Structure formats: structure tokens, C-alpha cells
Amino acid sequence: MSQTQITVVGNVVDSPVRRRAGTGEVTKFRMAATDRYFDSAAGQWVDGDTFYVDVDAWSALGASVSSSVFKGDPVVVTGKIATSEYEVDGAKRSRPVVRAFAVGHDLGRGSAVFKRTPKAAEQPASGPEGGDTGEVDPTAYTTTEDGEPVDTRTGELADSGAAPF
Missing domain, CATH: 2.40.50.140 (Nucleic acid-binding proteins)
Known part of the structure; x- marks a missing residue:
């Protein structure tokens, strides 16, 4: 070999x-x-x-x-x-x-959104009483060709301050 x-x-x-x-x-x-x-x-x-x-x-x-x-x-x-x-x-x-x-x-022929695979010890902690931490999930957003943030869960444009980028 x-x-x-x-x-x-x-x-x-x-x-x-x-x-x-x-x-x-x-x-x-x-x-x-x-x-x-x-x-x-x-x-x-x-x-x-x-x-x-x-x-x-x-x-x-x-x-x-x-x-x-x-x-x-x-x-x-x-x-x-x-x-x-x-x-x-x-x-x-x-x-x-x-x-x-x-x-x-191959990013020369398109774009991609990177999502890091968390290790077991890096799993996000839930907030008080098991609720949401209030932090924005960066994997829940992508961008349009104009760079506008889009919520991938709903397909709608996100609030300008909501996207983590």
C-alpha cells in the first residue's frame, strides 16, 4: 500500500x-x-x-x-x-x-456555513430551570447574497441585531 x-x-x-x-x-x-x-x-x-x-x-x-x-x-x-x-x-x-x-x-465554487461539532464536555448548558440561555445559536443563521442574515429555521430575514455575525 x-x-x-x-x-x-x-x-x-x-x-x-x-x-x-x-x-x-x-x-x-x-x-x-x-x-x-x-x-x-x-x-x-x-x-x-x-x-x-x-x-x-x-x-x-x-x-x-x-x-x-x-x-x-x-x-x-x-x-x-x-x-x-x-x-x-x-x-x-x-x-x-x-x-x-x-x-x-470547494469555496471557490460556492459558500458554506461552518458548524463546529461539540465534544460531550462542550455541550451548551441550559439556563436556569433548564430553559434557554438566551444566547443566539450561530448555526441558526445564514446570509443572503447581499449579506443580510436569514434565520434558517424560518427562512425569514433576521433582526439586524439578532445574528451573531
Whole structure:
């Protein structure tokens, strides 16, 4: 198995699937990266070859990937490249697999809202008598293209002072 580090920028081509494997859990998905180059003779961008690769994301990374990454999303994946060997009708085959240690959305092609996954000890405390603390949940808001805060729970523009950003 190769231990070469690789970064692949491309699109998710199938929905990530989370499953139990050995002593842990892994989220698997397939992605495609297509070379693009400018053909000066034609005066336009042209698609080149497409590289397909399977991605394995283990443990906490896999849990975050399974809830954040979807088919068609533009992503950047960094990890160790390995070769997965298998057999089909008695013939040995292999294909590349990236054992990811970082997966993120390609912000050059869109925007994202980051939500930190709290550890058990960091779970928010409830206020007096188990009520709300009164603090604004930063994950409850996104922004419009004009930068206006929108409450993701209602889809309405938020009060100007209500959004945490």
C-alpha cells in the first residue's frame, strides 16, 4: 500500500454512505476530478481527462462528511492514496482510494456555513430551570447574497441585531 499524500479537487459523484467497518465507522463516497485547460486556438476552456477516486473518511471526519457532503457537491479532499485490491470473476483488479484526513467544500465554487461539532464536555448548558440561555445559536443563521442574515429555521430575514455575525 502506497503512503503518498494527495489532494483532489472535484465533485462528489454518489451520496456518501456511512457503515460500520472493523473497529470503527467509515463514510465512503466517490468523486471525480476533471482537468480543464484553455485551448488558445479555439479561444475557450476545454475539459480534459476525468480522474475517479473512492474516498474513505473514518471516525469523526466520516460522521461530519455523512451529514455535510452530498452528491454533486464540489469538494477538496486531502489524504493518503492507497490501492484497493479486489477480485471479480476470478480476475484481480485494483483502484485508487484516498484515506482522507481532511474533506471540505470547494469555496471557490460556492459558500458554506461552518458548524463546529461539540465534544460531550462542550455541550451548551441550559439556563436556569433548564430553559434557554438566551444566547443566539450561530448555526441558526445564514446570509443572503447581499449579506443580510436569514434565520434558517424560518427562512425569514433576521433582526439586524439578532445574528451573531
